[in-house]
Amino acid sequence: MKMIVGLGNPGSQYARSKHNIGFMAVDRILAEMPNTQEKQQFTAATWQGLLANEKVLVVKPLTFMNDSGRAVGPLLHYYKLALSDLLVIQDDLDMPIGKIRLRAHGASGGHNGIKSIIRAVGSDAFTRIKVGIDHPPVGTVVDWVLSPFTENDAPAIASALDQAAAAATAWAGGASDDQLMNTYN
Secondary structure: OEEEEEOOOOOHHHOOEHHHHHHHHHHHHHHOOOOOOOEEEOOEEEEEEEEOOEEEEEEEEOOOHHHOHHHHHHHHHHOOOOHHHEEEEEEEOOOOOOOEEEEOOOOOOOOHHHHHHHHHHOOOOOEEEEEEOOOOOOOOHHHHHOOEOOHHHHHHHHHHHHHHHHHHHHHHOOOOHHHHHHHHO
16 A cells, blocks of 8 residues: 655635645545545545555645644554655645656755654655745745635646646556656656
């Protein structure tokens, strides 16, 4: 089994925010996984099904972003999964809107959700798909990440979500991190 985690904040007021791009990406993945039912486990919404002929657990932590590890760590332990079985989809302020990048491991880059997961699992050796949301042109980072994308951003975001879902599907199907980085970075 593999686990795909989309990062975001729970609640309808955050549903379309830039910080919820991970939730949006797993929604695209779930659209490709028929006959899944939502289940609440360890402060997360989860779905199990097949993706690229691999059993997959899709996860949306129900904690706020900065406490995502509280959901991810117990799920990883409960299902006895290795870090190599974990893929996290996150937003990234340091990339232009709509660009995606895969990373096989590494530090949090200042992302509090990733920091929380690293603390919870005791390592940074898990695969990530980063989706660019850009830096705010004015105002605070908090206001920026909690604001929705503009209509002008819609085509780039739709393309990024399609690419993130395709990369996650390929990862679930056994593509190596190197293969994925060569294709999507």
